Every structure is written in C-alpha cells, then in structure tokens.
Amino acid sequence: MVIAGANRMLGRAAASQTQTPPPTSAICVARRSRVALVAMVIAAAGSGGPGRAELQPSQPPSDSGRMKSSLTPLGPPVSRDRVIASFPKWYTPEACLQLREHFHGQVSAACQRRNTGTVGLKLSKVVVVGDLYVGKTSLIHRFCKNVFDRDYKATIGVDFEIERFEIAGIPYSLQIWDTAGQEKFKCIASAYYRGAQVIITAFDLTDVQTLEHTRQWLEDALRENEAGSCFVFLVGTKKDLLSGAACQQAEAEAVHLAKEMQAEYWSVSAKTGENVKAFFSRVAALAFEQSMLQDLEKRSSARLQVGDGDLIRMEGSPPETQESKRPSGLGCC
Numbered sequence: 001m002v003i004a005g006a007n008r009m010l011g012r013a014a015a016s017q018t019q020t021p022p023p024t025s026a027i028c029v030a031r032r033s034r035v036a037l038v039a040m041v042i043a044a045a046g047s048g049g050p051g052r053a054e055l056q057p058s059q060p061p062s063d064s065g066r067m068k069s070s071l072t073p074l075g076p077p078v079s080r081d082r083v084i085a086s087f088p089k090w091y092t093p094e095a096c097l098q099l100r101e102h103f104h105g106q107v108s109a110a111c112q113r114r115n116t117g118t119v120g121l122k123l124s125k126v127v128v129v130g131d132l133y134v135g136k137t138s139l140i141h142r143f144c145k146n147v148f149d150r151d152y153k154a155t156i157g158v159d160f161e162i163e164r165f166e167i168a169g170i171p172y173s174l175q176i177w178d179t180a181g182q183e184k185f186k187c188i189a190s191a192y193y194r195g196a197q198v199i200i201t202a203f204d205l206t207d208v209q210t211l212e213h214t215r216q217w218l219e220d221a222l223r224e225n226e227a228g229s230c231f232v233f234l235v236g237t238k239k240d241l242l243s244g245a246a247c248q249q250a251e252a253e254a255v256h257l258a259k260e261m262q263a264e265y266w267s268v269s270a271k272t273g274e275n276v277k278a279f280f281s282r283v284a285a286l287a288f289e290q291s292m293l294q295d296l297e298k299r300s301s302a303r304l305q306v307g308d309g310d311l312i313r314m315e316g317s318p319p320e321t322q323e324s325k326r327p328s329g330l331g332c333c
C-alpha cells in the first residue's frame with residue numbers, strides 16, 4: 001500500500017465480470033496503467049462512450065494544516081480536519097445507528113492506553129451505491145478533494161479514494177469506493193461490494209424514484225456481505241436544490257425508508273459542502289468504534305482460550321490429540 005507521505009491516495013480500478021476484487025496493492029499497480037484498464041472496461045461493457053475524466057493526482061500534503069497529537073504518533077500526521085477527538089453526532093435521531101454522543105467506554109480506555117491491537121493499521125471499506133447521476137462521485141470528491149464539478153461524467157466501473165483519519169488519537173483509514181450507477185456497468189461495480197464495513201446508498205433528494213431504487217441497491221450490496229456485518233447509511237444528495245416544505249417532505253420520506261432499512265439518514269450537498277465532512281466523520285467514527293470493539297473481543301476471547309484448563313491438560317499429549325482439541329479460532333501456531 002503506497003500511502004506513506006501522502007494524506008490520501010487516489011485510484012481507479014476496473015475488472016471484468018468474473019474477477020474478484022484485487023488487494024489494495026494490486027490496485028495501486030493498476031493505477032499506473034489506468035488508460036489500459038479503462039479501455040478494458042469500455043470493451044467489457046460494450047461501450048465506446050466517454051468515461052469519467054482523468055482525475056488529477058493528489059497534491060502532496062503541505063505541512064500547514066497539520067496537527068500533532070498529544071500522544072506519541074503511531075503514524076504520519078493527518079490533516080487537521082481529519083482529526084476526530086469526540087464522537088460525531090447523527091443527522092437526525094429519528095434514523096440513526098446509535099444515539100451515544102461519546103465513544104464506547106472500552107474503546108476510549110483502550111485508545112488512551114494505546115491498546116488498540118491492529119486497528120490503527122486497518123483500512124475499512126466503504127462502498128457508495130445508487131442510481132446514476134445522483135451525485136456519488138461529487139460527494140466523494142467534495143470530501144476527499146474539496147472540489148465540485150458541475151459537469152456530469154459517468155463513472156465507469158469503480159474508483160476509490162483512501163482517506164486517513166486520526167480518531168481518539170489512533171490512526172484509521174477509510175477506503176471509499178465510488179461505483180457506477182449506470183446499469184451497463186453494474187456487474188463490474190458489484191464485484192467490489194464484498195468486504196464492505198459500510199454501505200452508503202445515495203439518492204437525489206429532487207428525484208423520488210432514485211429513493212425508491214435504494215432498496216434494490218442495498219439488497220445487491222448486502223448480498224455480497226455477511227448478514228449484520230455492515231453499517232448502512234441512506235444519503236439524500238443535492239440538498240442545495242431543495243428548501244422549505246419540499247425539502248421537509250423529501251426528508252420525511254427518506255427517514256421513513258431509512259428506518260425500514262435500519263440505516264442512518266443524512267442530507268448533504270456536494271455543491272455547497274453542507275454536511276459532507278460531518279457525514280464522513282460519522283462514518284469513520286462508527287466504523288472505527290466497531291473495529292475496536294471487535295478487536296478487543298477477539299483478543300479477550302483469545303486470552304480466555306489460552307488460559308483454558310483443557311489446553312493446560314493437553315501439554316504432553318500426542319500431537320494429533322492436541323490438533324483435534326485446538327479451538328477453531330486459533331491459528332496454526
């Protein structure tokens with residue numbers, strides 16, 4: 001993974017229908033031959049049409065705008081606006097994944113002690129899905145590059161961005177996958193749904209049909225992941241185009257659906273930037289907290305198993321007996 005020295009990494013990846021998602025390192029390599037890959041995807045989709053314009057490589061981060069943690073840094077510093085010290089709040093309590101305003105007690109304690117296992121090295125996968133033209137790319141670009149492009153260029157296959165955070169003093173990264181909304185690219189994009197910790201289903205607040213379609217997008221993304229393993233967000237885009245009663249009406253319908261989907265609801269505008277940073281901070285904090293809790297649980301159950309009386313009794317037993325009694329959760333050593 002090539003993120004050292006850069007605050008974020010930009011990539012584009014595309015695959016044929018049967019290809020499984022490549023590891024991040026493979027994608028970094030693929031990035032260099034982007035033109036060939038894009039050509040491959042156009043061929044696979046049977047289209048000679050234009051794709052998303054070539055993206056500019058990220059600028060190397062300058063030293064300004066950086067903040068040093070009061071704790072010993074675990075990695076290179078992140079930009080100031082990626083530092084999350086307190087738990088970011090929900091958009092509406094009517095459709096939110098959790099109402100706590102602080103990190104879980106165990107998580108805070110572990111972060112203070114720097115007892116965070118491998119979480120600081122982890123890259124959590126976030127997949128953004130939804131109809132074409134709803135503003136998925138614009139949302140990601142507003143957050144990752146602080147830009148807005150009023151011209152529409154369809155995403156071909158998938159793109160991704162990596163954003164580094166510092167959460168409760170611990171480094172944490174999100175790998176944000178932008179998928180194509182066009183039907184002809186759906187099979188390519190869906191190959192990248194697997195392994196998502198967060199699924200963001202986006203719709204256009206000014207187009208109620210795109211809200212209706214989010215059920216199907218979510219179903220497709222969940223099918224590729226273990227039941228109950230993903231945080232789900234429902235995001236209404238282009239908030240700047242609605243106001244007053246029309247906005248309230250659109251949001252009420254979306255909140256209703258979000259509750260059904262067991263999703264957290266947010267309204268955002270990539271054009272003005274409204275709620276974009278708050279939204280992704282919330283995503284990062286929830287994913288981080290879940291990773292921490294899972295890691296703590298894994299380590300504590302591993303400790304319990306190591307101290308288990310059965311294992312002590314096994315000492316000196318023939319190797320095959322030891323093998324047959326080994327708890328399945330433990331590795332080969």
Ligand SMILES: Nc1nc2c(ncn2[C@@H]2O[C@H](COP(=O)(O)OP(=O)(O)OP(=O)(O)O)[C@@H](O)[C@H]2O)c(=O)[nH]1
Pocket residue numbers: 130131132133134135136137138139149150151152153154155156179180181182237238239240241268269270271272
């Ligand atoms: N006014 C307004 N326009 C937006 C906003 N977000 C996106 N748009 C516009 O909507 C169009 C589609 O945006 P994209 O981000 O390319 O849409 P997408 O969902 O990524 O589309 P696909 O790549 O085809 O799936 C573009 O012309 C954007 O400029 C927004 O917040 N406000």
